[in-house]
Amino acid sequence: MAGQVASGSRSGLRSALPLLLPAYLWLTVAIFLPLSAMVFFSFMTELPLSGKAWAFTLENYTTFFSQGLYWTLLLASLRLGLEVTLWCVFIGYPAAYVLAKVLKGRSREAIFLLVILPFWSNGLVRIFSWAMVLREGGILDTALNAVLPFKINIDLMYSYPAVIIGLVHSYVPYMVLTCYLTLQAIDDSLIEAGRSLGASRLQMLRWVIIPLSMPGLVAGAALIFVPVVGSFMEPRILGGRTGTFYGTVIEDQFVAVFNWPLGAALSFILLAVVLVILALASPVLRRAA
């Protein structure tokens, strides 16, 4: 490659351009231009398509800031994202630790694959499968009543816990994956050294293992928090009437109320929140890379 570097960066670009252009053109047309169009659109009064008169306005944003409803929903979505992320840490981190440090060889590979396999399968269908488990007279209800001596009614369907359960189920493999990658990179002899110097298990965890695996935790948290804040399908299916969040309101603007400019403004505000979160996480991530 040294030869090409020496031949100067301009000729490098000239050779690279034909190979790069189709891919980046496609991304521009289908991702970057739409995102810019959305910003533009969020400052309009009307769709400029149907021949209606339109003008520039800040109204879509003042609606967001003046009406408590949207604020409340954004906060509710942020809280949902935080809760789901914390559950994923508590459930996923120990699993990643066992995978990286306890299991060995073929069984580790097989179980690791089993843990992350559902993540790559259809998310909608997995959320739907929970509906069957959680509803009254569903599997959880039937199974618990068969085991327990007294009669109880489990009807978690259409509730906040149902949304949490479904989202944690969807995203916990992400946390296992990112934490496993950083935990696996920790040298076992480091842990042995600490132990032989008299550190207890908890001390090792607190002062060595968790700090060293921090990049994995942060990466997992960002990868989970961001999509959960923007989720709308999961709250709709599992939350029913309690499942109104910021994402479902954006969905409504586009498919039910048809107030696209307001929807664009709400989407853009969400995008800004997401970018701030990713920017906050990036120093930790860059340190890991």
Next chain:
Amino acid sequence: MATTRILEWLGRLYIWVLLAFLYLPIIIMALMSFNVSPFYQLPFEWTKEWYASLWQNDQLISATWNSLEIAIITTIICVVLGSAASLALFRYEFRGKKFLQALLFPPIAIPWLITGTAMLIFFFGVGIGRGLFAILLGHVALALPYVIVVVSARLQTFAPELEEAARSLGANQWQVTSRVTLPWIMPGVIAGGLFAFAVSFDQFVVSYFLSTPGQTTLPVEIYAAIRKGFTPEINAVSTIIIVVSMALMLLTARFFKFGGEK
């Protein structure tokens, strides 16, 4: 070290509990798709009725064909464009390369709700509108970064000296690429292609905003059916989808190590 042994045993037990949490709902859904009662009542009685009635449901069948068609075309386009871009990013040094690589992350990191609604607005504005073509445009853009990342990862293991050697032996640029570089990165290309297929076939959010009643994909059709009310037919088709997408990912794992172990 009795404590160590107990802790390790607890750890293994924990992993199995987690696996049960991950797989039980899916297994239950699959079982219920073979159950006689349409209201998921137990005791369980075996039937293939719901799979049979699936074949009568023209709406679901045509949505399935749309999904498959879009996923296949997406895969082909992404593999070609993605491999070309990965090669360029690997081979050449130029100003702005870091920026181009950074541009691959917004499509992955920005929630699909935002990308989907933005595409809807833009495609409407420029006259593409909604429908299968718009869905295809969107799917390729979503899957492309994954293909470039996966193929680039494979290229990292490639020794550029091999290209130099082939060139000094008189091979031209096309021969170098097709006889030396491509065979080496093939596992990455196949894994990338499978990724692209999975991203497209399982995609719901973006398809949802870009579909119209006649031109829709299977996940969108399922979402509509779920919101209208549960039917065992949806269980049946969902079971088929989950089996297909898991099988695809198992296949991908043969070519691409998710664990990062080389």
